[in-house]
Amino acid sequence: MHNLLLAHLLPSPWLLATHWWDVDFWYALPLILAISLVYAATRHEAMEPLLRHAARVGGWIIGLMAAVGLVLWFILLWV
């Protein structure tokens, strides 16, 4: 019963995975890392502000993706 409830609440990618580390979302992390660093590198020359900027950009991307995921999750619950 508990598992059934969880199955309704969790987004489908989580359901397809046997373990939490099997989730495909992890494939986004190296991309986010590379995109953040390269983007920040086009805005700075010194490493310290570059890394700070990259962390900020990465946070933004993750936050935005989480927000979109949340919206999709609500839609999933609705339909």
Place this chain on the structure above:
Amino acid sequence: MNQNSTGGINGPPQIAELHGDRASLKANPWSITGRWPIGKDDLHAERNLAENAGKTQLSAMEYSQFSQIKKHPDALVITPNRITITEQTSHPGPLPEGEGVYGGNQQVGDDSRQVDEEPRSVELRDPEIAAFLGWLVPGLGHLYQRRTAKAILYFVCIVGTFVYGIYLGGSSRLGWGRVVYASWNADDKRVSYFGQVGAGLIALPALVQATRVRNHNPPLWNGFMAPPGDRPDTTLANLQKDLNRYFEFGTVYTLVAGLLNVLAIYDAWCGPVFAEAGDDDEPSEPEEEKEPSGG
């Protein structure tokens, strides 16, 4: 103040003069017109300025290089209708490591102040060669410009992403790198290759394989980056079935790597787009509360 090319009344000799309304310059700095009677200068922009001698209009890039004048604030005098650059009598000496002839996207007439102390100028050497090298091997253009840290960063991020995409989009049985291929058949137009080829040399084997397949020769290297269909088990449908979602993952990784290298190439060509004060990307200093005027 009236100055001429042989020297100012009370100041150093004038080497360049640009005319234009300051408001319009701020609105469209790329349209600055003026004359460039430059024979020599002491602004660490000798090459760039000398190449523009006699020109009456600056391109965006030339203007950007010209904005190196920010390194010598005294050399630049802006009045409402005139921008004057004067020769610097005191040479600032050799530039510190990491500084050079390029001043980013600073605009003449822009009163904004920089928000941190990182170097705002970069020696780009020959930007076109650097851009080409940057396309050939990600980071090589920056290495050529002696921007070693960024060269390593670009190389690791872009080549690492591309190679991981090649690994995801292939297997020892099907051949590696099956997601990077050049094909323009009616039933398989591989548009994403246009982005992947931005990664440079590392994506070019796909062209070799495509040429061989077009000439009815078998692909090399166990089908590495070969178009689908070279074997019965490597049709596009089979690749997508066997590789499953990793076909898409590999495509996205390699595509993103190629597009990221476009940013790196631009950085090698024109220098970093430094953030200005007030830019949302930059932490801004807390503003002091304004004292009420009067009383």
